[in-house]
Amino acid sequence: MITQPYTQIELLSANGTVLRRVSTAPRRLPTDDEIPVIDLAPIDGSLEERKALASRIKAASENTGFFYIRNHGVPGELIQNSLMQAKTFFNQPLSEKMNIDFSASKVSAGYHEVGSTQVNHLKETFSMRYDSRIDPTCTDPNSALEQGRSRNDDDYIWKGTSRLPGFREVTVSFWESRLTLARKLVRIFALALGEREDYFDDITTHPGADALYIHYPGIPDVAADSDIDVGIGSHTDIQCFTLLWQDNSGGLQVLSAQDEWLDARPIEGTLVVNIGDFLQRLSNNRFKSTVHRVYNRQPDSRYSIPFFCGFNPEAVCKVVPSCVDDEHPPLYRPISCGDVCYEYSDQFGLLLSLVVASSAISTF
Numbered sequence: 540m541i542t543q544p545y546t547q548i549e550l551l552s553a554n555g556t557v558l559r560r561v562s563t564a565p566r567r568l569p570t571d572d573e574i575p576v577i578d579l580a581p582i583d584g585s586l587e588e589r590k591a592l593a594s595r596i597k598a599a600s601e602n603t604g605f606f607y608i609r610n611h612g613v614p615g616e617l618i619q620n621s622l623m624q625a626k627t628f629f630n631q632p633l634s635e636k637m638n639i640d641f642s643a644s645k646v647s648a649g650y651h652e653v654g655s656t657q658v659n660h661l662k663e664t665f666s667m668r669y670d671s672r673i674d675p676t677c678t679d680p681n682s683a684l685e686q687g688r689s690r691n692d693d694d695y696i697w698k699g700t701s702r703l704p705g706f707r708e709v710t711v712s713f714w715e716s717r718l719t720l721a722r723k724l725v726r727i728f729a730l731a732l733g734e735r736e737d738y739f740d741d742i743t744t745h746p747g748a749d750a751l752y753i754h755y756p757g758i759p760d761v762a763a764d765s766d767i768d769v770g771i772g773s774h775t776d777i778q779c780f781t782l783l784w785q786d787n788s789g790g791l792q793v794l795s796a797q798d799e800w801l802d803a804r805p806i807e808g809t810l811v812v813n814i815g816d817f818l819q820r821l822s823n824n825r826f827k828s829t830v831h832r833v834y835n836r837q838p839d840s841r842y843s844i845p846f847f848c849g850f851n852p853e854a855v856c857k858v859v860p861s862c863v864d865d866e867h868p869p870l871y872r873p874i875s876c877g878d879v880c881y882e883y884s885d886q887f888g889l890l891l892s893l894v895v896a897s898s899a900i901s902t903f
């Protein structure tokens with residue numbers, strides 16, 4: 540029998556640094572079961588159709604914790620317009636981008652320049668957060684503002700980008716479209732966990748909804764064995780789940796259930812969905828928050844546009860009852876999604892970039 544050689548990588552988690560076993564086998568494409576492509580059209584169908592969809596999503600969430608969605612309802616043209624806006628933003632001189640410097644922001648949003656987040660992260664990012672004023676379902680944004688729920692309320696990121704025609708409109712429109720999709724998916728996840736579909740509705744009225752534009756600069760003449768070409772080191776995402784649009788560059792790698800690296804290659808017309816730590820926690824570890832990373836080993840830029848969905852930041856959540864029985868006592872104490880994110884940033888003394896950029900690794 541051939542024994543598979545393994546190495547170890549370091550992951551930073553809310554409990555400190557943990558070592559994670561990883562196969563040294565060459566990367567491979569996932570099988571259809573490992574990262575399935577799921578047709579989301581039934582999400583607007585009958586309860587029976589939604590339940591059937593939920594069972595597919597349950598299987599994927601319990602397996603690798605990654606799946607592609609097609610017919611997701613986010614218009615392709617809106618995605619392309621957002622990509623154009625992202626490129627225009629990143630193409631500006633650094634001094635312009637620093638108008639919305641993340642570290643000067645009061646609301647944990649704005650621009651992170653290359654090298655300003657974690658070691659070996661070769662990327663620059665624009666980030667925005669939940670804002671009740673642009674939430675299509677928020678009927679009383681002023682009252683939400685008073686309750687401190689609107690986390691973009693000083694308009695810092697929009698004032699500092701007002702010179703870019705259409706930047707705010709397109710970026711907000713894409714964010715709204717993904718918030719709508721995320722809320723529908725939360726209901727499917729409730730079914731997938733064995734609860735009623737409205738189980739999470741009360742805690743998604745002003746949820747964590749952090750959106751990024753990410754630019755991974757190309758690396759000319761990169762040596763094959765160089766370790767400076769990591770786009771994002773190995774990590775898991777912190778909140779409930781992530782909706783990710785990636786361009787055609789490739790480079791997103793996902794750890795399989797057998798600890799092998801899988802290429803989550805771009806598939807036209809799809810978004811990638813992956814489970815985050817908070818949903819793994821609420822599911823009592825039934826759903827998998829899976830380690831992934833990005834390598835941009837190419838001379839060209841890579842762009843990706845993630846959206847991180849959580850619950851209302853102050854809502855204290857316990858492991859869902861359907862995931863608990865005599866043989867499976869709750870593995871986690873109740874906590875809010877917001878507190879988990881703060882624990883993370885406290886642990887590492889990092890800015891709240893971790894809320895949107897998740898955990899990270901130093902060297903691999």
Ligand SMILES: O=C(O)CCC(=O)C(=O)O
Pocket residue numbers: 753771776783785791831832833842843844845895896897
């Ligand atoms: O750029 C990508 O494809 C993935 C980004 C990612 O994993 C993250 O921002 O957490």
Ligand SMILES: [Fe+2]
Pocket residue numbers: 774775776831897
């Ligand atoms: Fe991630």
